[in-house]
Amino acid sequence: MQSFNKIIIPGGSGFLGQVLIKYFLGKGMEVVVLSRKPGMVNGNLKYVFWDGENLGDWAKELEGAKAVVNLAGRSVDCRYNEKNKKAIYDSRLNSTAVLGKVIANCKKPPEVWINAASATIYRHAEDRPMDEETGEIGTGFSVDVCKKWEALFNEIEVPGTRKVLMRLAMVFGKAGGVMVPFKNLVKFGLGGQQGKGTQYMSWLHENDFAEIISWMIQNESAIGIYNCSSPNPIPNKEFMNAFRLAFDQKIGVPATEWMVKFGVFLMRTEAELILKSRRVVPTRLLKDGYKFQFTKIKEALADLTD
Numbered sequence: 001m002q003s004f005n006k007i008i009i010p011g012g013s014g015f016l017g018q019v020l021i022k023y024f025l026g027k028g029m030e031v032v033v034l035s036r037k038p039g040m041v042n043g044n045l046k047y048v049f050w051d052g053e054n055l056g057d058w059a060k061e062l063e064g065a066k067a068v069v070n071l072a073g074r075s076v077d078c079r080y081n082e083k084n085k086k087a088i089y090d091s092r093l094n095s096t097a098v099l100g101k102v103i104a105n106c107k108k109p110p111e112v113w114i115n116a117a118s119a120t121i122y123r124h125a126e127d128r129p130m131d132e133e134t135g136e137i138g139t140g141f142s143v144d145v146c147k148k149w150e151a152l153f154n155e156i157e158v159p160g161t162r163k164v165l166m167r168l169a170m171v172f173g174k175a176g177g178v179m180v181p182f183k184n185l186v187k188f189g190l191g192g193q194q195g196k197g198t199q200y201m202s203w204l205h206e207n208d209f210a211e212i213i214s215w216m217i218q219n220e221s222a223i224g225i226y227n228c229s230s231p232n233p234i235p236n237k238e239f240m241n242a243f244r245l246a247f248d249q250k251i252g253v254p255a256t257e258w259m260v261k262f263g264v265f266l267m268r269t270e271a272e273l274i275l276k277s278r279r280v281v282p283t284r285l286l287k288d289g290y291k292f293q294f295t296k297i298k299e300a301l302a303d304l305t306d
């Protein structure tokens, strides 16, 4: 029987998964997380084992589910050495491929399959906004991951299931994700502009992230690629200024490009995460009628820091 109540979240143990779990449990829905660390059952929430690449018992959970929201993927917040690069590709491609196989073979396939992707697929853009129709695809390792991830998702045929791909911007929330490093920099007085400060930051409030997923599930005409970012990306200089105001921090030492590169080396991550200009806009979401709760970074941060 189709369970209009059941949402499956592969990779739901991470930051975005936790946002969705809270949201959907709050709506009285049943949530099944597919995780390499299973075991927990709590009311309407259940963690079921999968390894992110092979068929297993977990497959039966997808029968008759309302939606699958795939968030599985090794974090990109790391050094891009060969071992990490392979894990970044494999975790995204293998999980997407095996979900496709299972959904294609379901007797009662889920109504909708929403797969994570990333707004970093677009080129470094300071000159003009990038949207689904006129945006230009970039180059380099991260873009290549996104291209292969999307190509695989797009080529999978699941006739009984609607497919939606979300090109996600950085999601800011109260309990984790990218908010943590930004908050720490600002609190320690290091929240000045990063690099030239002219690179754009695309962002999304966690409430909008959850509402967008809910909208995608309910809106039967939502198919294909959606940029999931607030409509107002802003330059890094303004973005950091908004952060300092939100945390009432008067001091914000700027970081030149070499300082960013040195800092991220010490933190064992990559400068691209900070210095690449992501000027991404959600043209399709706006055109198709999604109403954002947070369109201004100042209001979003005021909400997240209260």
Ligand SMILES: NC(=O)c1ccc[n+]([C@@H]2O[C@H](COP(=O)([O-])OP(=O)(O)OC[C@H]3O[C@@H](n4cnc5c(N)ncnc54)[C@H](OP(=O)(O)O)[C@@H]3O)[C@@H](O)[C@H]2O)c1
Residues within 6 Å of the ligand: 011, 012, 013, 014, 015, 016, 017, 034, 035, 036, 037, 051, 052, 071, 072, 073, 074, 075, 076, 087, 090, 091, 095, 116, 117, 118, 119, 168, 169, 170, 171, 172, 177, 178
């Ligand atoms: N958060 C953002 O701002 C943002 C922005 C753009 C794109 N995205 C994309 O959205 C997705 C979810 O983001 P998130 O912030 O929630 O990430 P996260 O906190 O790192 O969680 C991702 C989950 O993926 C699973 N995972 C990790 N390595 C895996 C592997 N090798 N094989 C299978 N599963 C693996 C883990 O679950 P288990 O350990 O339980 O198996 C983990 O909890 C990611 O693909 C990310 O790239 C996120």
